[in-house]
Amino acid sequence: MKKENSFSKKFLFISRWGEILDTAYATLLEGNDVKLYIEDKPSREIGTGFVKKTKDWKKQVDWADVIIFDYTGYGAICSELRAKGKLVIGGSEYTDLLELDRSFGQDELKKHKIKTLPFKEFVSFQDAITYVQNNPDAYVIKPSGETQELKQLLFVGSDDEGLDVIRVLKAYDKSWGDDFGNFQLQKKVKGVEISVAAFFNGKEFLRPLNITFEHKKLFPKELGVSTGEMGSSMFWVNNSPIFDATLKKFESTLAKTNFVGHIDINCIVNGNGIYPLEFTSRFGYPQIFIQRAGINEPIGQLLYKIASRETFKINTKKGFQVGAFIVVPPFPYEDKKAFELFSKDAVVVFRKDLKEGIHPMHLKKINDEWLITGNTGIALLVSGTGLTMKDAQKMMNNRISNIIVNNGYYRTDIGDRWFEDSDKLWSWGLL
Known part of the structure; x- marks a missing residue:
């Protein structure tokens, strides 16, 4: 209503x-x-x-x-x-x-006196393979431009000689050839992956800031292919050393370039420092839905105030917010036949008519029934909030248990990263 x-x-x-x-x-x-x-x-x-x-x-x-x-x-x-x-x-x-030109993003970080990880840009898979053979190490393959939308193409190597990266580059060469566009090989660094995000009103960043932990792999315990996202955990803070070392330095540039919206920077952090990986200069998905679960004011009013360039403090919940995607075949792959066979027009069933914390994704509504549509197989995002991470997870899981999605699957460990990551972040002085 x-x-x-x-x-x-x-x-x-x-x-x-x-x-x-x-x-x-x-x-x-x-x-x-x-x-x-x-x-x-x-x-x-x-x-x-x-x-x-x-x-x-x-x-x-x-x-x-x-x-x-x-x-x-x-x-x-x-x-x-x-x-x-x-x-x-x-x-x-x-x-x-x-966001779209990774090399430009890295150059801008350097220009703003932010330290970056070594990377090299390539247009040819053969050149990249030769480079890894001559410089054996663990690397991350990062597509640029439009290809980066296909999240399963991002590959994080784990072999110190780079043999797994070479194998993937050869596979990409066979399947994509020259249609892949440019891509980066970035040196892999061990640490905690963490994002810091904020709303920007055209003049300055609004507080509080948002700290997000993404869960990108398809299966629990970070197994399987990269999906872009299976869920996130987050909380709001007034101050962050990671923000001060990264996004904060872009405040005057963003004001000059007439930006009004939401921006996020994803980093790897460890005892040696903060290494920004990439920008998301728009809403993040599912970040914006989980953020909404943690914002106490109407989202329309909030967006209107930001667009009007008002300076104000966002009214947010204390504690933590989590969210998990419920997906259906063929996610995370594109396969029209499989989608039509298993998922198209499947009904989302609610055991009880409780829709709090249920965020519609690729759905349509017919006769008040929620039906899966689109072509990717992302049905819902289910969020939960709580004063502790465990409370937030419990609320989310209770909500998930109220939903039946035929052939649906989701990660059961969204938020678990926090228990280990927070210890490391405290010890490095980054929380």
């Missing part, structure tokens, strides 16, 4: 793949008018029945009080709309480059 409230605005959400559905739906339920545009044709059924859809977002610009872009690559359009006086949440040409 849509609430009636004194704050009511018109929100236009422009989405690459429909990932922003949960935020758009929550904004609607808070009593705002919402329209959603999805660029990717196979994803266009996502959100049907949840929110009003539009086939041409440009025709809705004058209608909207706030325009929200959910992905990188729209920076030039965002700048154009801002110049016309529209309230926009989204990137700029500069922040698009930070």
Whole structure:
């Protein structure tokens, strides 16, 4: 049921793949008018029945009080709309480059006097193989540009001679050839992987800051292929040494380049220091949904205030927030036949009609039933909150047990990383 409230605005959400559905739906339920545009044709059924859809977002610009872009690559359009006086949440040409062009991102880190890990950029797999043979070590293969959207192509080597990396490079050469685009080999460093993120109002970072621990592998205990994300744990802080050493140094640059939105920097940290890996200069998925679970104010109102360039403190919950994706075949792979056979139009069943902490992903709503659609097999994100990580996990697991998704699978250990990682972070003085 849509609430009636004194704050009511018109929100236009422009989405690459429909990932922003949960935020758009929550904004609607808070009593705002919402329209959603999805660029990717196979994803266009996502959100049907949840929110009003539009086939041409440009025709809705004058209608909207706030325009929200959910992905990188729209920076030039965002700048154009801002110049016309529209309230926009989204990137700029500069922040698009930070995320999409890994070498540019690394150069900018150096320019801002932030230490980086050694890396080398390649366009040829053969050149990369020769390089590893001549410089044996453990490496990470990182695609750049559009290819980096295929998260399973990111490969983290574990062999100190680089033999596993050579094997994967040979496989990529056979399957991709020259269509892969440029990619990096980055020296692998052992430590804790941690992200620090913040909302930016066009002038400065808003507090509190968000600290996130991602769980990228398909199976518990970090086994299987990289999926981009199977779930995250997080908490909010007013101060962070990792933020001070990284994002904070970009504050004046982001203001100059007219950025208004959310930005995240992923790092490896250890006893020797903080090493930034990459930027996400947009909402993170599922980060934004789990963040919403930990924010005490309506998400629409929050986004409106950020777009209006207000300076304020975000009202957040104490303690921890966790979230796990429930996915279905063929996730994390693309296989149209398998998706249609096992997953398309499958119903999400709730044992009890409790939808608190349930975030719709690639779904449509027909006769009040939630059905799986799209083509990737991400059904839901289920979140939980609590004063301790264990409390947050317990709430999330209770909510998951209320849901039946045919052929659904999810990680049962989201948040477990915290128990070991926190000890290391305390001992290194990084919490």
